[in-house]
Amino acid sequence: MKKVSPGEVILSEGYMGLPAIFVIKDGQVEISITRDDIRIVLGTLGKGQFFGEDVLVSSEPRRYTARALSYCELQVVEAAAVKVAMEGIPSFLRHMLRSLIQAAMKKDEQLAGHENIQRQSDILSCAHILALMGAADAPARAARREREGEPNLPVADVIRRIRDVTGHSRRHVAATLKRMAMLNLISLNNGSVSLDANADGVVSAAQTLSFHPTAIVTRAQELAKHNFDGRLQGELELIGLDDLETLTGVERNQLLKKLAAAEIAEDVFNFSRTEVLRFISEKGRDYFAKRQNRGQLESVDDLLYVDKRILFDVLNGVDEFDLAKLFQQISDKELLTKLYGCLSKSKREEIEKIVAQSDGGDPYEAEQVEQTVLEAVKALRRPPGASAQAAEPASPY
Incomplete structure (x- = not known):
C-alpha cells in the first residue's frame, strides 16, 4: 500500500519511476501530459480505477504525470508480478490485454495532440495541420515530380480539414488563413480567400495555397511568442464606416460630423467591432446618434x-x-x-x-x-x- 498527500506526484512524465501498476483504493488522481510547454489533463481517476499499466507493454519512461488531487491510498502492484500472472493465461487473452493497453496509449496521444491544438493560437494550430497535410501530400508530389518543398493544396480542402480538427466556423478558418498570408506563412494562389455577408467562406475550386512544410510550424511558434497573431487580429478587426453605420443605426453623414468634432474618436479610436459593440451594449445606440459637445453649434x-x-x-x-x-x-x-x-x-x-x-x-x-x-x-x-x-x-x- 502507498499513501500520498494532495498535490504529490506519483508518476512523472519522462522518468522511469517504479515499474508498477497503481490501483486507487481511495481518493482521486489526475493524469496529465505536457505538449509545447502546455499541460493537458487527460482525465481524473477515482476509487477502483488504475494507472501505470503501460509498463506491461513498454520499458520506456512514463508517458504522463500522475498527481494526487486528494489524500489517496494506492495498491502498488509490481509489473513483474503481473507479467508472471499473465503467462498463466491463454495467449489469445494476453494478446487482447496488450492490444487494449496499446490502443489506450494511442488514444491518449491523439487526445493530447487534439487538446494541444485547441489551446494554441489559431495560426499555430493551422500551421500544425498544414504541416501534416503537406507531409501526407509528399508522395503524390514526388510522383508528379513537383518541387517537394512547396505543397500546393486546394484551399477548400484545407479549410475543411482545419474545421474538422478545430471545430471553428468556415469564416473563422478563412480569416485565419488570410492572416497567415499577411504574415508570409503561406502564399495564396489564384486569388485570395474571400468572405461573403452570410459569414461563410467563399472559396473558388481553383484556389490553392503553398507553404514550406518544415518551416511553417517553427515560424508560427516564433510569431506566437511575439503575439503577432493577436496584433494582426486586432488590425483586421478594424471596422469600416459602412459596418459602423449598420451596427449603430446612425447615418454616415451624422457619424462623419461626430468624428470631425472629435466626439467619439477618442473613445473608440481604433473602431474595432468589439469596442463598438461594447459601447452599444453599455451606452446604447444613442451614444453614436446624439451630439456630445452641447456648447457648440x-x-x-x-x-x-x-x-x-x-x-x-x-x-x-x-x-x-x-x-x-x-x-x-x-x-x-x-x-x-x-x-x-x-x-x-x-x-x-x-x-x-x-x-x-x-x-x-x-x-x-x-x-x-x-x-x-x-x-x-x-x-x-x-x-x-x-x-x-x-x-x-x-x-x-
Whole structure:
C-alpha cells in the first residue's frame, strides 16, 4: 500500500519511476501530459480505477504525470508480478490485454495532440495541420515530380480539414488563413480567400495555397511568442464606416460630423467591432446618434440642445419650403419632434403637407438652409455687443 498527500506526484512524465501498476483504493488522481510547454489533463481517476499499466507493454519512461488531487491510498502492484500472472493465461487473452493497453496509449496521444491544438493560437494550430497535410501530400508530389518543398493544396480542402480538427466556423478558418498570408506563412494562389455577408467562406475550386512544410510550424511558434497573431487580429478587426453605420443605426453623414468634432474618436479610436459593440451594449445606440459637445453649434443635430424660445424665433422666420427641405434630411426623431414643437400650428401643418408631397428633397439645398438656421441661432445666442468670432468657442482643429 502507498499513501500520498494532495498535490504529490506519483508518476512523472519522462522518468522511469517504479515499474508498477497503481490501483486507487481511495481518493482521486489526475493524469496529465505536457505538449509545447502546455499541460493537458487527460482525465481524473477515482476509487477502483488504475494507472501505470503501460509498463506491461513498454520499458520506456512514463508517458504522463500522475498527481494526487486528494489524500489517496494506492495498491502498488509490481509489473513483474503481473507479467508472471499473465503467462498463466491463454495467449489469445494476453494478446487482447496488450492490444487494449496499446490502443489506450494511442488514444491518449491523439487526445493530447487534439487538446494541444485547441489551446494554441489559431495560426499555430493551422500551421500544425498544414504541416501534416503537406507531409501526407509528399508522395503524390514526388510522383508528379513537383518541387517537394512547396505543397500546393486546394484551399477548400484545407479549410475543411482545419474545421474538422478545430471545430471553428468556415469564416473563422478563412480569416485565419488570410492572416497567415499577411504574415508570409503561406502564399495564396489564384486569388485570395474571400468572405461573403452570410459569414461563410467563399472559396473558388481553383484556389490553392503553398507553404514550406518544415518551416511553417517553427515560424508560427516564433510569431506566437511575439503575439503577432493577436496584433494582426486586432488590425483586421478594424471596422469600416459602412459596418459602423449598420451596427449603430446612425447615418454616415451624422457619424462623419461626430468624428470631425472629435466626439467619439477618442473613445473608440481604433473602431474595432468589439469596442463598438461594447459601447452599444453599455451606452446604447444613442451614444453614436446624439451630439456630445452641447456648447457648440456645428450641425443641425446641435439644435436639440438649443432653448425652445430661440428656436421658435428662428424657425418661424424661415420659409416653409426651406424648412421642409431641412426636415426631410433629419433622421433623429427626437430632434424633429422638438423642431416641429417650436413652430406655430399653421406653419407646422404647411410644412407637413410639403414634406408629404415631396420626393425627398435636395441634400445640397438642405445644407444651405441648415447653415442659415445655425447662423440665426448663433446670432440670437450671442451676447449684445459681442462679435461673432468671440462668441463661438475655438475649433479644436
